[in-house]
Amino acid sequence: MSVILLRNTHCHLINMMLFLASTLLLLSDAAASKSIIKSLPGFHGNLPFVLETGYIGVGELEAVQLFYYFVESERSPKDDPLVLWLTGGPGCSALSGFIYEIGPLSFDYAKSSGGGKPVLALNPYSWTKIANIIFVDAPVGTGFSYSTTWEGYDVSDTLSAAETYEFLRKWLVDHPKFLTNPLYVAGDSYSGIVAPIIVQEISDGNEVGRQPTMNLKGYVLGNPLTDHEIDTNSIVPFAYLKALISDKLYESFMKNCKGEYLNPDQSNASCMEDILAIKECIGDLYTAQILEPTCKLISPKPVALKWDPRFLIADDADILLSSPRVHGHWCRSYNHVYIYGWANDETVRDALHIRKGTIKDWRRCNKTLAYSYNVESAVDYHRNLTKKPYRALIYSGDHDIIIPYIGTHEWIESLNLTIKHDWEPWFVDGQVAGYAMLYADNAQEYITYDLSFATVKGGGHTAPEYRPEQCFAMMDRWFDYYPL
Structure with a gap:
């Protein structure tokens, strides 16, 4: 009985030592x-x-x-x-x-x-x-x-x-x-x-x-x-449910494209015409909130190019800092401009303890990542x-x-x-x-x-x-x- 107890105690001590060793290793790297x-x-x-x-x-x-x-x-x-x-x-x-x-x-x-x-x-x-x-x-x-x-x-x-x-x-x-x-x-x-x-x-x-x-x-x-596939192909049914496209256009799309918006048959002229008509209906909407306008001119890519069902969204700052605001025309992206001036201010970076020389221009969303999806x-x-x-x-x-x-x-x-x-x-x-x-x-x-x-x-x-x-x-x- 005492032998078993000693063995269990010994195992417990080994486990504790392994835990402490791994913790110290992580701490040394942190x-x-x-x-x-x-x-x-x-x-x-x-x-x-x-x-x-x-x-x-x-x-x-x-x-x-x-x-x-x-x-x-x-x-x-x-x-x-x-x-x-x-x-x-x-x-x-x-x-x-x-x-x-x-x-x-x-x-x-x-x-x-x-x-x-x-x-x-x-x-x-x-x-x-x-x-x-x-x-x-x-x-x-x-x-x-x-x-x-x-x-x-x-x-x-x-x-x-x-x-x-x-x-x-x-x-x-x-x-x-x-x-x-x-x-x-x-x-x-x-x-x-x-x-x-x-x-x-x-x-x-x-x-x-x-x-x-x-x-x-x-x-x-x-x-x-x-x-x-699921997320992208739900865009058109969603537009229909929210009355952004007509019954007739939705029915035509479902017939001609068979519900495929992510990878439609580009040789099917009727399908591609329906998709371009859908883009026309929703192209002026702010895609993140359909009750708000977009601040960007969105154009569908030519049919001859590789089809991309996603919307062309430029960086907020690129659009807003290069063009004057239109009086009375508000876009949510205007709110996003403030963060650029704040995060790129040296006094702010000093306050946040950002390491100098590591990031030249802070961006809300970096779209130049070397990223593999x-x-x-x-x-x-x-x-x-x-x-x-x-x-x-x-x-x-x-x-x-x-x-x-x-x-x-x-x-x-x-x-x-x-x-x-x-x-x-x-x-x-x-x-x-x-x-x-x-x-x-x-x-x-x-x-x-x-x-x-x-x-x-x-x-x-x-x-x-x-x-x-x-x-x-x-x-x-x-x-x-x-x-x-």
Whole structure:
């Protein structure tokens, strides 16, 4: 008996030593570059929340340096969830999500007009009121993240996920007090491809004993690109449901193109005429929110060229800084101009502790990434995760035509989950805020996985930017396991 006890104690000590060794190894590799930011240009007085910025080195020889903004929960940092937030793109900076979507600060547009420096104000619907959030500039080349080698900039969907997973492991080793917090991976738009891969990496790492063990609870995705074929082919049915195209045109498209918008038969003249007519109907709409106008002249590519069903979207700054605003004609992209002046200001960079000489021109979305799109669909990752004890929230602004909610609903249905609560409205302040469904995996002996699908009424591609109060209420309820 004593021999067995000694053997067990010996095994326990070995396991402890292995854990400490792996932790020390991670710590030795983790970047020590982090700073607590007390104040920021454009905001009057000290920040009323804890903001930390820093770099974490990942990959071979830590050539890739990923920059992050971390905000502690303003409610209870030790109890509230820890959220890793990924902005889409790929290549759109975490600062965009921080300022325009779910972060504690936003621009005060009334006080920022007139050519002066942008003025910052507190966001009353910041998700940091209920969660600790790490906003990371990923993949490398995004925001203030950079590589010390040219090879480091060659990145793909799977490599980006692997590097972000390594980032999170090192960040948690460097911030051990958050190891026990419920962990969620979250993001929107193109993050719908990368985030489920990261969740899978974390889950697999936990199962094989990779340190540190993470308290993974699930993931949250907004208007996520998930399956290129499903998402793109849902554009025309969505346009029809929203009365953007006529019954006659929709019926003709379904007959001539057989519902194929991603890869239509270009030799079919009738089909291509229908597609060009559809583009004519929706070409002047802001694709992220169909109730708003576009600020760009969009023209379909000639039929002779390789067909591209996506809309031509230029960078906000390129358009707006080179042409005068038209009086009375407002576009949401005007709001995005302020962030360029702010993030490229040297006093701001100094305040954020950005390493000098690493990023010449900050861009909200870097469209020159050396990026390989090597995952066409993330549906199989979601399907794998339905067998795990996780929670998922997929929400869709229902006025987004880039990733229409009906395409998102279609791939969710393909997971063959059991419907626990069918389509029904959810409310904020007595008003309909959207519609929601709750799914679960009943194939197992015990229900351990559930997925909530919610639409946000009137929301656009980045739903919190358009409906901040409703999205805040949605997250507050979901994090606390309440019905929406």
